[in-house]
Amino acid sequence: MSTRIAIEDFADATYDPFTAAADSGGESGLGDIYPELARLRRQAPVQVLDIRTHFGLHPDITTTDMRKVAVLGYEAASQVLLDPATYSNAVYNHNLGVSFGRSITTMDPPEHPAFRRAFQAGFMKPMLANWSETIVPRMINRLIDGFAQNGHTELVGAFTLHFPFHFIHELMQLPLEDRLIFQRLAFAQINVWFDREHAYEAIEKLKAYLTKLVHARRDHPVDDNDFVHAVANAEVDGKPLPDDVAIAFFRQLMNAGGDTSYHGFSSVLTGLLSHPDQLNAVRADRSLVPRAIEEGLRWNCPVPIIQRTPVTETNLSGVALRPGDRLDVVLAAANRDEAIYEDPDRFDINRPPRRHLAFGYGAHVCLGQHLARMEMTVALNALLDRLPNLRLDPDHPPPEIDGLSLRGPHAVHVCFDPVCA
């Protein structure tokens, strides 16, 4: 491929998509939401309530006509997520469907399983095993190289904000010069719920870029492992994947696989660094790494709320639901349901294993959950291996986790014994 595919930045180059949700959306300052979530859950695990405005977020301008119902209990949340025939993802036509187009997030059965299967193949063990030994350690070590000699760093800005995105860049084999703009557009395109102007600009520009990229790679793979080529030529029930669905997959990838891992892993690190005894245990016994990751994601899940809408009148925990309701399934509340987890607010990697809902549950459970776990496992091991005596930097304030659309810490200041290159 010799033709250069252009990616266009925002007309206003000073626009900062990385802080927009915190500043304009009202996400910033939503720190310890859990006492209020617990109070609400005890009051009623399902209730008519706009959980987002309840916490002071900008009202969601994409679903103004819908009645809002909050699902706060673990059992009720599981019931909703396990019943896609009753609880539809069509609610996402109002928001994420606008951002990404016809992605599997907006689909219901019978369409959804067929398309999901087509993409699932790309995230199976052989692919993961290959990536975990090639792309992932390479880009993680490259990032750590940047600060390993300093003795201190701020891990969000220097590491977690980058590693899942760099993986996606590598996976898609994007030209280096396109990557920052790609990330800027991806961050802004999901802000349709409070900032249409920048979101639509981002949607149009990213869609234009990815449409050209998918079309070019469909016929001309960069090499034998071209992931874009593989997806562009995937089949659903023996027929080629429709063009719009293939493009929507890549429009979604940065947010589905980037924002989430970035926020989630930042919270895992916060949990461990704030509990030095548990961090030391993990450092000494790496078989604890997976448990630390699962507990960090339960304790502060990166996507606190997912949405559904009932297709028929139904009853959930005593609340009469009807089509047109926006169900906010509050994963963050379900993951701290005291009926399921003992002392749920405590970060404890030794708690008995029990399914958490950080990746969702049921038919739409995160397609990339195993990839995310693999990335985080490699990242955590690499940080522990390469940064001796890693600990919170006492000269800086401790990390604070906040947010309700996406949740994580903005800064994790650490120090460690510097390592000479």
Place this chain on the structure above:
Amino acid sequence: MSRVDANAAVQATLDRLVAEGREIGVQVCAYLGKEKIVDCWAGLADPATRRAVDGDTLFNVFSVSKAVTAVAVHIQAERGLIEYDAPMALYWPEFAAAGKEGVTVRHVLSHVSGVLRMPPDVTPELMTDWDWMIRRIAEMPALYPPGSRSSYQSMTFGWLLGEIVRRTDPKRRPFGQFVKDEIADPLGCSDLWLGIPDAVEPRIAKLDEAAIYVAPDGNLTREATPLQVDLMPDPFERPYVRRACIPAVGGIFNARSEARFFAMLANGGTLGGVRLLSDQRVRSFAAPRPHFEDVDPVFFGMVVPIGWAGFWLGGNSPPVSAPRNPRALCHPGMGGSIGWADLDRKLAVAFCHNRMFDTVNIEEDSRTLIGDVIRDALT
């Protein structure tokens, strides 16, 4: 070509109309006999939020509602509860006031009653008050003697006929409930609303009226549709207007349900094992009304091809050129929607959209283009 091709051909056409900016969001559904042969959509339900149209999106269809209201009257006639040539006042005594005792049900169905004026003191709020509308229409005089000339009852058509259905209904149901119980539910039309429930509101497409000519005040058009209740996004997107039963123009349908309704007509009064009307009765609807050649003062002095039974008939130009059959039963709606049934072909088509525009030439009529695409695919 096969029926699969009809669907593909319509989809390609809708995609093109959206790409060219001629439509914003659009749905088409069609039945051939009892079989659904087209179920397509394209574009945006709401350009502001960029919500896409899907198969369930709902649209304001305006006067297409009149076809459903007319069928409610014919159902009562089928049951012997209404006689077409009886005076309206037989069922609705208060209506005889101010010299209207001679107006018959048939006059109203044929748009020749002379009772075309909306109460001049109407407001969007009062329009949603059924009892107020009925009282005011009953006490006002007609503008022309009954049966004397074409005088399109843009809005009054609905309350006039809805009230006699209500008064002849043994259960005395509100008219919107009657339509749901006796037409929509039996036919399996889940989205044929005259007055929406809260639950469906998020599915309604937003109207775009930028291309619509707004007629000035001080003429008969504005007697029939006063500016304060004009057939426009405001007031028809106000939440309380969406929830009210405004039977001539307040319908909020989607193409799937509207097409099933027209398919019932195309199949001679029956669909899915449910018969609403006799075949003979439905076939009679294609007869022209008296004053068929009249110019209509409400319609800016145009000749409008209207049958006796509350339907428009197929014509040579928009808004009813889509069937290309003068015997087809149609109803067009403000801004360019339509439903039609061609009994000769047993073909029924519903076209819903949200970019309202005035169609003058047949070449720019999306509805006719779609009709041609479907007919071409079937031959």
